[in-house]
Amino acid sequence: MPAFQSTFEELTQSWQLRLQETEAAESDQLTRLETCIHICEESLLQLRQWVTERTFPGKDWEIYFFKQVKPVIMARYIYYQKVYRLHIGYFKGSGMLEKKRLEHELQVIARYFSDNADLYAYYRMGYTHHDELYFVRGAYNWKICPEVNHFDTVFSTSCDGKLAELMAYELLLKYIDGMLNLSVKLIEPAAVTASRPAAASTLQCTASLTDVVELGYALQNCGFFNHGKASIKDIMTFMANEFKVDLRNFYHLFVRLRGRKNPTRFIDELKAGLLRHIESEDD
Structure with missing residues (x-):
């Protein structure tokens, strides 16, 4: 050496x-x-x-x-x-x-x-x-x-x-x-409420982590949770728990999607899919 x-x-x-x-x-x-x-x-x-x-x-x-x-x-x-x-x-x-x-x-x-x-x-x-x-x-x-x-x-x-x-x-x-x-x-301690145990769900999130992060930021910025007062951290924690995905590095993923040519690719796909469904129902 x-x-x-x-x-x-x-x-x-x-x-x-x-x-x-x-x-x-x-x-x-x-x-x-x-x-x-x-x-x-x-x-x-x-x-x-x-x-x-x-x-x-x-x-x-x-x-x-x-x-x-x-x-x-x-x-x-x-x-x-x-x-x-x-x-x-x-x-x-x-x-x-x-x-x-x-x-x-x-x-x-x-x-x-x-x-x-x-x-x-x-x-x-x-x-x-x-x-x-x-x-x-x-x-x-x-x-x-x-x-x-x-x-x-x-x-x-x-x-x-x-x-x-x-x-x-x-x-x-x-x-x-x-x-x-x-x-x-x-x-912000979570409120304790009595509720029945939820039934086990067979639903599984198959979207990419970047798509989930894109969705989370969209929901925050349109005021979807708590009349727009929910933090992005709280939203990502909620989505991670509900979807059973690892979003601990969601800020890194956000940086990655910001650098894409189309940063709203997943949201655009959601809109296009809904429009196709509406058109099929009209038909």
Whole structure:
């Protein structure tokens, strides 16, 4: 193993251990987040110093650093800052207000994934064919990597920062999802009503998960549940339970359907099918 790779692995392990110790030892949330931010900042400064003072043995190692080392630490740095801002800026007022703020954040995350769909797919699918363009310094191409700060020629490439943001938003999505689940339990407890056990149904949802997500968003935006006041999270939870499908990643699926040439394909098929049935009945 090259010495520089060993250095990065030791730094990463030390960084992870310090974060774990802070998470376990510090009970005050804001203090814990501030400490984690400082730990990430210190690690990034160490990485920058190493890169400034040394050279990589080759492009493969430079790609390794800017694709697998720096973005991981940078993602945590961004993530902790965003969680900190959530807790100092949003959690004021009623529980319902808090819930709407969190749902707004999820919409922002979904929009970011959609705006960077190509790079996100490249990262999630494990592609490597654009690595030299994305993760080697001095290879910036504004046609492929727009809106990127490429003027830091020492410690930045075209896409390492954008990749770190995508990783951070993945972490933030999970965090907010957990907060919303807690909010649903504490703020909107389900009413307890006496009812007879439902008979076992033989109906099975055979539509794709993307079709179910498309339907859920359509129902929310037309005010189908609770006079339009039901959250998309509550609707997806309801549909997951009723249809017996896994919708835990429904925001990722929503990003995927937004990127399609026809994002309302399933709804259009529903309308066309109903019209055919009406016409057949008329005949």
